[in-house]
Amino acid sequence: DTGVSQDPRHKITKRGQNVTFRCDPISEHNRLYWYRQTLGQGPEFLTYFQNEAQLEKSRLLSDRFSAERPKGSFSTLEIQRTEQGDSAMYLCASSLGRGVGDTEAFFGQGTRLTVV
Amino acid sequence: AQSVSQHNHHVILSEAASLELGCNYSYGGTVNLFWYVQYPGQHLQLLLKYFSGDPLVKGIKGFEAEFIKSKFSFNLRKPSVQWSDTAEYFCAVGTNAGKSTFGDGTTLTVKP
Numbered sequence: 001d002t003g004v005s006q007d008p009r010h011k012i013t014k015r016g017q018n019v020t021f022r023c024d025p026i027s028e029h030n031r032l033y034w035y036r037q038t039l040g041q042g043p044e045f046l047t048y049f050q051n052e053a054q055l056e057k058s059r060l061l062s063d064r065f066s067a068e069r070p071k072g073s074f075s076t077l078e079i080q081r082t083e084q085g086d087s088a089m090y091l092c093a094s095s096l097g098r099g100v101g102d103t104e105a106f107f108g109q110g111t112r113l114t115v116v
Numbered sequence: 117a118q119s120v121s122q123h124n125h126h127v128i129l130s131e132a133a134s135l136e137l138g139c140n141y142s143y144g145g146t147v148n149l150f151w152y153v154q155y156p157g158q159h160l161q162l163l164l165k166y167f168s169g170d171p172l173v174k175g176i177k178g179f180e181a182e183f184i185k186s187k188f189s190f191n192l193r194k195p196s197v198q199w200s201d202t203a204e205y206f207c208a209v210g211t212n213a214g215k216s217t218f219g220d221g222t223t224l225t226v227k228p
Contacts, residue, residue, distance in 0.1 A: 033214040042206050042218030056215065095214040105214040107160040
């Protein structure tokens with residue numbers, strides 16, 4: 001499968017622990033996006049990268065959240081000191097951006113985080 | 117700030133019925149509009165998109181959507197649904213395909 005890959009698919013953690021998720025985008029895609037989706041709601045934008053540069057962060061991304069894309073390929077999203085409110089599906093998407101716009105983003109299957 | 121409103125949370129139809137899912141958006145600039153579908157257990161997939169030009173957009177699997185600028189709407193339609201169309205449908209608006217504001221989704225159940 002050459003789509004967007006996310007790992008792990010499911011993560012259960014105790015409150016206060018740190019967790020890290022990984023996203024491998026489609027190989028030639030230069031843009032990578034992270035979203036969060038809670039039950040009954042649509043995905044909410046968190047942050048995005050163009051190559052290795054993090055170009056935008058939503059105010060939803062508190063200081064406990066950090067994302068990296070060190071070589072412009074895969075990306076990691078880390079949540080420190082997890083809280084129950086962090087329980088959600090974390091989605092990654094990638095696209096081939098040219099200039100201002102790009103025409104299609106491809107989503108991974110997500111990592112479902114449960115904080116107990 | 118952008119916002120997207122999907123009018124129906126859950127729609128139940130019989131096979132062969134016609135479908136229309138409502139989507140209204142609020143956005144101050146040039147809009148790019150999308151409909152995504154999420155089949156049970158699968159990832160979000162793009163159904164169709166509008167960037168410019170003909171306001172009637174055709175997508176995959178027989179879906180189409182009409183952009184009506186004066187009504188800030190981008191409703192999704194299909195003349196005859198199938199059981200396999202059972203899924204969750206999301207409308208989104210954004211400056212590009214990846215950075216979008218999504219609606220809360222409409223769950224479509226098609227009864228055989």
